[in-house]
Amino acid sequence: MNNSIEIYNLNKSFKSVKALDNLKLTVEQGGFYGLIGPDGAGKTTLMRIITGLLLPDSGDIMIGGLNPVTDYRKLRLKLGYMPGKFSLYQDLTVEENLSFFAKVFDTTIKENYHLIAPVYSQIEPFKNRRAGKLSGGMKQKLALSCALVHKPEILILDEPTTGVDAVSRREFWEMLNQIRQKGITILVSTPYMEEAVLCDKISLMFDGKIIDSGTPTEITSKFKEKIYILKTTRLREILKIARQMRELKSVNAFGQNLHLVVRDNLVGIHEIESFIKKACDYEFEIEPSQADIEDCFIDYLVS
Amino acid sequence: MRILLIILRKEFLQIFRNKMMLPIIFIMPFVQTLVLVYAATLDLQHTNITIVDLDHSQMSEKLCSKFDASSFFDVNFGQCDYDNLDKMLLTETTKAVLIIPHNFENDMRTGIKTQLQLNINAIDGQTAGLINIYVNQTILSLLKELKPFVNKTDLMVMPASIQAKPRFWYNETLNYKHFMLPGILTILISMIGIFLTSLNLVREKEMGTIEQINVTPIKKWQFLSGKLIPFWLIGLFDLALGILIGVILFDLPIEGSILSLFIFSGLYLFTAIGLGLLISDFADTQQQAMFTIFFFFLIFVLMGGVFTSVESMPVWAQYINKINPLYYFMKIIRAILLKGSGIKDMMNEFFALLVYGIIAMSVAVWQYRKTN
Numbered sequence: 001m002n003n004s005i006e007i008y009n010l011n012k013s014f015k016s017v018k019a020l021d022n023l024k025l026t027v028e029q030g031g032f033y034g035l036i037g038p039d040g041a042g043k044t045t046l047m048r049i050i051t052g053l054l055l056p057d058s059g060d061i062m063i064g065g066l067n068p069v070t071d072y073r074k075l076r077l078k079l080g081y082m083p084g085k086f087s088l089y090q091d092l093t094v095e096e097n098l099s100f101f102a103k104v105f106d107t108t109i110k111e112n113y114h115l116i117a118p119v120y121s122q123i124e125p126f127k128n129r130r131a132g133k134l135s136g137g138m139k140q141k142l143a144l145s146c147a148l149v150h151k152p153e154i155l156i157l158d159e160p161t162t163g164v165d166a167v168s169r170r171e172f173w174e175m176l177n178q179i180r181q182k183g184i185t186i187l188v189s190t191p192y193m194e195e196a197v198l199c200d201k202i203s204l205m206f207d208g209k210i211i212d213s214g215t216p217t218e219i220t221s222k223f224k225e226k227i228y229i230l231k232t233t234r235l236r237e238i239l240k241i242a243r244q245m246r247e248l249k250s251v252n253a254f255g256q257n258l259h260l261v262v263r264d265n266l267v268g269i270h271e272i273e274s275f276i277k278k279a280c281d282y283e284f285e286i287e288p289s290q291a292d293i294e295d296c297f298i299d300y301l302v303s
Numbered sequence: 304m305r306i307l308l309i310i311l312r313k314e315f316l317q318i319f320r321n322k323m324m325l326p327i328i329f330i331m332p333f334v335q336t337l338v339l340v341y342a343a344t345l346d347l348q349h350t351n352i353t354i355v356d357l358d359h360s361q362m363s364e365k366l367c368s369k370f371d372a373s374s375f376f377d378v379n380f381g382q383c384d385y386d387n388l389d390k391m392l393l394t395e396t397t398k399a400v401l402i403i404p405h406n407f408e409n410d411m412r413t414g415i416k417t418q419l420q421l422n423i424n425a426i427d428g429q430t431a432g433l434i435n436i437y438v439n440q441t442i443l444s445l446l447k448e449l450k451p452f453v454n455k456t457d458l459m460v461m462p463a464s465i466q467a468k469p470r471f472w473y474n475e476t477l478n479y480k481h482f483m484l485p486g487i488l489t490i491l492i493s494m495i496g497i498f499l500t501s502l503n504l505v506r507e508k509e510m511g512t513i514e515q516i517n518v519t520p521i522k523k524w525q526f527l528s529g530k531l532i533p534f535w536l537i538g539l540f541d542l543a544l545g546i547l548i549g550v551i552l553f554d555l556p557i558e559g560s561i562l563s564l565f566i567f568s569g570l571y572l573f574t575a576i577g578l579g580l581l582i583s584d585f586a587d588t589q590q591q592a593m594f595t596i597f598f599f600f601l602i603f604v605l606m607g608g609v610f611t612s613v614e615s616m617p618v619w620a621q622y623i624n625k626i627n628p629l630y631y632f633m634k635i636i637r638a639i640l641l642k643g644s645g646i647k648d649m650m651n652e653f654f655a656l657l658v659y660g661i662i663a664m665s666v667a668v669w670q671y672r673k674t675n
Contacts, residue, residue: 051518052518073520076518076520079518081515081518083511083514085511085514086511087510087511087512087513087514087515089313089317089512090510091317091320091321092313092316096313096316101515101519103306104306104310104519104520105519105520106520
C-alpha cells in the first residue's frame, strides 16, 4: 500500500526553540491517523509544514507523492486543511463561506454534496446565518465542510475538537469515520488522550519528537507495569499518601480516579491497600486495570 | 481571472456588511464636504471692528461709512479709552481697532502725512493678515474718491500714486471653499486608499482567515488584486461623489477635463493603496496598522498643502514634501479643477506619482510574500 504521508528527519526551529526534532511519520493511504500530544508538542507546526504553510529547516517530506516545498501548488488541490483556530469569514453566511471555498477550487457545493453531506446536512438549516453567529460545534462542522468541499485526498485537521462540548466531540469523530470510509486519508491532532483510540494508528508527540507510534492497542500493550485504579471521594488526601509509597512508580489523578503504576511488579494489590489503610481511614476501592494511552504518555514523561 | 472575480465578489459582500467601512465610504464624503468645507473656511464675513474717530470730520465720517457698508466688517464706534480698547481686543469682543487721529481731514487736505492706527488680534495670523488687507483696501477706496476733490480745490498736488490692482487668477473672488474642497477630497480618497486598504488586509491576518486562503489554489496576485481593486474603485466613486456635491452646493468650477482628473486620481489611488498594503505587511493587528497610518497620515496631510501653502514652508520642509504623495495630488487636483491644467501641464507630478506608486506597490507586494 502507498503512503499518503512520508516524513523523514524533519527539523524545524523557531529561533533557539526546537519545534520539531528529527521527526519521522508515515501515514498509509486511506489511514485514519492521530497525532496525540499536549500543547506545545509541535503538532501544529508539523501540520503547517505538511500543508506547505511553513517551510521546514531540513527533512524529506512527501505528501500524496508531492513535496510541499516545491510542489505546493499541486498539493493544495489534494489537501484539505482545517486550522486549529476558526479561520472562515465570520461576516459571510454558512452557505457563502462554503460556496466561496468550493468556487476557488473550481467546483460547486452541488458537485461534492455527497462528500460533505454527513457534515453539512447538520448545519444546512442555518445556511443563511453568519458564520460568526454559529455555536462552537457548528463552526467546526462548517470548517470541516469547507475543508472537504473540493474533494481532497488527504484531510489535515488541527485539534478539531478543542473547545467543543463532549456531545459535539463524539459527533465530530463519528463524522470523521464516515469521511474516511469515502477513501480520504485523515491526519488529525488532539490533546485529548481518550480520543486516540478512535484512530487506527497514532503517534504520541512530545517536545517536537514522536515518542511512540502504532495502533492504540500496540502502544498500550507495550506497557509492562501493573496498573491499578483507585476510586475514592478523598482523592487529594489519598494521592498524597500513595505518592509516599516507594514501590509505586507513579500516582496520578485521572478525572475522578487515581492511576497507580507499580515499579517492576514489586508489590501487589494487597500491599498497596494495607499501606494506604495504615496511613488513613478514608474509604477507597482499588482494582487492577489496563493501561490507556494517557498512562503510556505519563510513563514516558516519568522515565 | 475567474478566481479574481470570485474574490472580488466576496470582498464587496464583506465591505457592504462592514459596519465600520460603510459609513466611511458613503457618509464621510458628505460629512467632510459639508462640514469641513464650511467650517475650515478663511472667508472674512462680519468681522467685528471698532473704529475710534477722533477727528469727527467729513472725511473721517466718509471712511467710517465705507467700513459700515462693507459686508466684511461689523463696525462699532468706540471711545478713546486705551484700557478699554485693550480689553476689547483681549476678550475678543472686537477683532481689530482702527483709530482715526485728530486733524485727519486737515492734514490730508494740507498734504501733511497722516497716519491711521490699526490694531489687529493676531492669534490667528492668517485671519489677521486678511483683516489687514481688507482694511487697507477699504482705506484705499476712500483715497481714490478723494483724488478729484483734492485736485479741484488745488490746495495741493497729490503725489501720483501707483496703485496695484490685484486680480486673483484661478479663483477670482478668493472663494476659500473652492480652495478647500479639492483639499478635502484629497484627504477623503487618501483615507480610503491607505486606511481602508490596510485595515482590510490586516483583518484577514488578525482573524486568521489568511491561513485558510493560503491552502487554496488562490495565487498571490489574485488575492492581492481582489483585496485592492475594490478600494481603488471605491476611492474613485467617492471622488466623483465629492465633486458632485461640490458642484451642486459650492459651485465648484471644473476648469480642466474630468478625464484627466480621473486618470490622475486613479494613479494617486494606486500609490495610496500601495502604501496601505506596505503598512499592512508590517502590522499584525488592525490597531497596529491604525496607529502606524495615523502617524504618517497626519504628517502627509499637514505638510501636503491642504490647509497651508507649501511655498511658504521652509526649504527643508519642501524637500520632505517630495516624498509626500498627498502633496503631488493636492497640487494636481487644484490645478485641474481651478486652473484647467491637463496631463501635459503636470508631467512632473504625473511621473513623480507614477514612480512613487510603482515603488510603493512593488515593495509592498514583494514584502507580502515574506509575511506569508
